[in-house]
Amino acid sequence: MGSAVTHAPAREGLPRDSEPRHGPVKSxxxxxxxxxxxxxxxxxxxxxxxxxxxxxxxxxxxxxxSLYFAFTDYNLFxxxxxxxxxxxxxxxGDPRWRHSVRVTLWYVVVGTPIxxxxxxxxxxxxxxxxxGQAFYRAAFYAPSLIGAxxxxxxxxxxxxxxxxxxxxxxQLFGIHAGGWTGDPDLIIYSLVALTxxxxxxxxxxxxxxxxxxxxELYEAANVDGAGKLxxxxxxxxxxxxxxxxxxxxxxxxxxxxxFSSAYIVGGGAGGNACGPADGSMVYTCYLYVxxxxxxxxxxxSAMAWMLLVAVALVTAVLFWSQKRxxxxxxxxx
Amino acid sequence: xxxxxHVDRRTVLKxxxxxxxxxxxxxxxxxxxxxxxxxxxTVTIRYSWWGADDRAQRINKTIALFxxxxxxxxxxxxxxxxxxxxxxxxxxxxxxxxxxxFQNAIGFLRKYDAKNVLLDLSEQVEAGxxxxxxxxxxLDKFGEIDGKLLGVPVGSNSMALVIDKHVxxxxxxxxxxxxxxxxxxxxxxxxxxxxxxxxxxxxxGVMYLYDLYLRQNGKAFxxxxxxxxxxxxxxxxxxxxxxxxxxxxxxDPKKVAQIxxxxxxxxxxAGSEFTWDNFTVRYTSEGKSEYGLAPIPTTDGKKTGxxxxxxxxxxxxxxxxxxxxAQFIDFMVHDPEVAKIMGYDRGVPAxxxxxxxxxxxxxxxxxxxxxxxxxxxxxxxETITPHPNGADIxxxxxxxxxxxxxxxxxxxxxxxxxxxTESKTALSS
Numbered sequence: 001m002g003s004a005v006t007h008a009p010a011r012e013g014l015p016r017d018s019e020p021r022h023g024p025v026k027s028x029x030x031x032x033x034x035x036x037x038x039x040x041x042x043x044x045x046x047x048x049x050x051x052x053x054x055x056x057x058x059x060x061x062x063x064x065x066s067l068y069f070a071f072t073d074y075n076l077f078x079x080x081x082x083x084x085x086x087x088x089x090x091x092x093g094d095p096r097w098r099h100s101v102r103v104t105l106w107y108v109v110v111g112t113p114i115x116x117x118x119x120x121x122x123x124x125x126x127x128x129x130x131x132g133q134a135f136y137r138a139a140f141y142a143p144s145l146i147g148a149x150x151x152x153x154x155x156x157x158x159x160x161x162x163x164x165x166x167x168x169x170x171q172l173f174g175i176h177a178g179g180w181t182g183d184p185d186l187i188i189y190s191l192v193a194l195t196x197x198x199x200x201x202x203x204x205x206x207x208x209x210x211x212x213x214x215x216e217l218y219e220a221a222n223v224d225g226a227g228k229l230x231x232x233x234x235x236x237x238x239x240x241x242x243x244x245x246x247x248x249x250x251x252x253x254x255x256x257x258x259f260s261s262a263y264i265v266g267g268g269a270g271g272n273a274c275g276p277a278d279g280s281m282v283y284t285c286y287l288y289v290x291x292x293x294x295x296x297x298x299x300x301s302a303m304a305w306m307l308l309v310a311v312a313l314v315t316a317v318l319f320w321s322q323k324r325x326x327x328x329x330x331x332x333x
Numbered sequence: 334x335x336x337x338x339h340v341d342r343r344t345v346l347k348x349x350x351x352x353x354x355x356x357x358x359x360x361x362x363x364x365x366x367x368x369x370x371x372x373x374x375t376v377t378i379r380y381s382w383w384g385a386d387d388r389a390q391r392i393n394k395t396i397a398l399f400x401x402x403x404x405x406x407x408x409x410x411x412x413x414x415x416x417x418x419x420x421x422x423x424x425x426x427x428x429x430x431x432x433x434x435f436q437n438a439i440g441f442l443r444k445y446d447a448k449n450v451l452l453d454l455s456e457q458v459e460a461g462x463x464x465x466x467x468x469x470x471x472l473d474k475f476g477e478i479d480g481k482l483l484g485v486p487v488g489s490n491s492m493a494l495v496i497d498k499h500v501x502x503x504x505x506x507x508x509x510x511x512x513x514x515x516x517x518x519x520x521x522x523x524x525x526x527x528x529x530x531x532x533x534x535x536x537x538g539v540m541y542l543y544d545l546y547l548r549q550n551g552k553a554f555x556x557x558x559x560x561x562x563x564x565x566x567x568x569x570x571x572x573x574x575x576x577x578x579x580x581x582x583x584x585d586p587k588k589v590a591q592i593x594x595x596x597x598x599x600x601x602x603a604g605s606e607f608t609w610d611n612f613t614v615r616y617t618s619e620g621k622s623e624y625g626l627a628p629i630p631t632t633d634g635k636k637t638g639x640x641x642x643x644x645x646x647x648x649x650x651x652x653x654x655x656x657x658x659a660q661f662i663d664f665m666v667h668d669p670e671v672a673k674i675m676g677y678d679r680g681v682p683a684x685x686x687x688x689x690x691x692x693x694x695x696x697x698x699x700x701x702x703x704x705x706x707x708x709x710x711x712x713x714x715e716t717i718t719p720h721p722n723g724a725d726i727x728x729x730x731x732x733x734x735x736x737x738x739x740x741x742x743x744x745x746x747x748x749x750x751x752x753x754t755e756s757k758t759a760l761s762s
Contacts, residue, residue, distance in 0.1 A: 077449070181590070
């Protein structure tokens with residue numbers, strides 16, 4: 001994008017870490033510089049230490065442990081028993097696991113594009129100069145602040161139940177499908193609707209991207225007689241393609257990790273953890289069921305690592321594909 | 334853009350790290366919360382149970398009585414709904430920090446005994462801190478597994494057909510002890526035709542009812558170490574279920590799924606439901622109608638296959654105060670005042686002294702007492718089906734797969750196969 005390009009040379013000119021930032025005017029001896037640098041590094045690490053300790057103890061440590069558990073039979077009570085790849089072969093042979101993979105893929109493939117389209121559409125509207133634009137931006141962003149909360153999931157469940165708002169509205173149009181949350185085929189769409197409604201974060205990023213597109217390009221296109229659609233297709237989209245790529249990447253990874261909304265809309269404490277007939281049984285829901293309801297932590301760890309590998313693969317494919325459609329201007333890339 | 338992505342990822346990581354750190358602090362705080370002793374000999378024991386607010390209020394009153402009698406023992410309480418309770422308990426127990434004393438049920442005794450979580454209370458009985466005398470109907474043996482006393486019953490209950498009385502009156506049906514399954518299905522159709530409501534809420538996924546049906550036919554849901562029925566048995570049961578859902582004598586599973594955790598009977602989706610007899614207390618507070626109890630249908634006109642079930646109090650093996658815990662359980666099962674406060678909330682009191690102390694005055698509790706007495710009189714009560722390690726997971730799978738069948742997401746043969754696969758895994762681990 002334009003700004004990244006203009007700034008790039010300036011960034012190169014910034015002092016490196018090894019160079020003194022507020023160094024004395026006299027040219028210092030290299031050894032002094034080195035020592036000072038090391039001291040500064042030490043201070044930096046010291047300031048970071050609470051975070052580093054937290055990361056090692058609460059993220060890295062458990063992750064390494066779960067990698068080990070993935071190859072064991074572990075029920076939390078007895079010592080883990082090494083069983084090699086048995087967890088993985090059981091996983092692939094389990095129809096309920098395959099079902100959860102299907103539900104998750106469906107959610108990602110349907111939900112993510114709709115959400116991004118909504119975000120882009122609203123961003124295009126909000127990018128125009130209008131009175132009260134700041135208010136609208138805040139208003140459209142608001143759902144993203146609360147969307148992930150438990151209370152919204154509960155409200156969502158109520159909205160999509162029998163005889164509630166959605167059911168009555170569809171009845172006006174002669175559709176008598178009943179509430180979505182009780183229907184194993186429809187409940188996933190109420191979750192898609194929930195994630196689409198939270199388009200605020202990608203919208204803000206799109207908005208930033210749109211503002212970076214140089215006005216001259218549009219003016220030139222206007223002179224050449226290009227219509228709005230043409231301008232969008234040939235100017236806006238290529239110019240914001242790096243932002244688009246970033247959003248696709250982030251939202252895809254997010255979607256794979258959906259848990260709390262599926263768990264709560266799907267029933268939560270009502271006996272079934274993940275919707276009628278496992279209708280909202282997304283991957284992490286099944287992971288939770290195996291780990292915490294069936295006490296099979298080894299299997300649950302294996303599932304978690306499988307998810308990590310899958311998400312990594314998808315990310316790799318996205319990065320590979322960006323060469324074909326992401327346009328970094330004047331950058332030689 | 335690269336720059337942008339970079340910053341964002343770090344921010345996200347930091348935020349994640351921070352929230353994890355906060356979560357970690359929370360965990361440490363709870364872990365330290367188990368402090369038990371203090372200088373003046375006062376000890377604190379932790380007591381947790383599953384239930385709702387009304388049960389909590391009653392229990393808190395009984396605890397106040399206990400603390401008055403034993404001023405040196407303080408009781409810290411904690412409660413959740415049923416499924417959440419077991420998740421939390423499982424996590425606490427695996428972390429070596431289970432509550433000192435907790436509510437328990439038959440399906441969990443072997444499971445947690447195998448995991449070395451439950452305290453054998455017989456030592457405390459010998460030491461005179463806990464009396465196992467004065468229990469009704471052989472209930473004192475109820476919590477004994479392999480010669481160990483792992484749970485002490487607080488009340489007894491049995492399966493019943495909980496009915497919406499108004500619906501049954503409108504349909505002109507009054508079930509009597511010894512009615513058969515044919516009578517039952519005819520009644521369900523009649524309710525559907527006369528009242529426009531499904532007769533039953535969906536009995537095909539209720540493990541405890543299918544157990545009774547099997548017992549009427551000389552089998553049972555579980556043996557000591559496995560399932561007590563064949564795929565052919567279950568195919569027969571679920572074929573009838575599929576028909577029943579289609580013909581509308583069982584409630585629409587889609588609707589039942591949405592009103593959870595409310596019951597289908599109190600939500601007026603069905604005229605009746607097979608469940609434990611003390612549930613009328615809950616339904617009365619949930620729904621608008623009046624609720625009564627009808628007998629379990631039979632195969633031969635006599636045998637219902639019924640037995641008493643029970644909620645129990647168990648102690649954890651890791652408790653540092655076995656004596657105080659035993660005194661607490663002893664007080665809760667024998668003290669007459671406790672019975673007056675608790676009523677039939679956890680079933681009909683297990684000891685004769687408590688049973689005599691509480692005389693129900695309202696219709697609902699009177700009906701429960703009458704129902705339990707009628708079972709004793711009819712002589713239908715037998716010994717309980719064993720619950721092997723993994724029984725709780727089988728019960729959940731039975732309910733879930735039954736629901737999937739009702740929703741039309743699985744064929745009968747597919748459902749049967751899936752249940753046998755899952756229960757095999759659960760019972761072998």
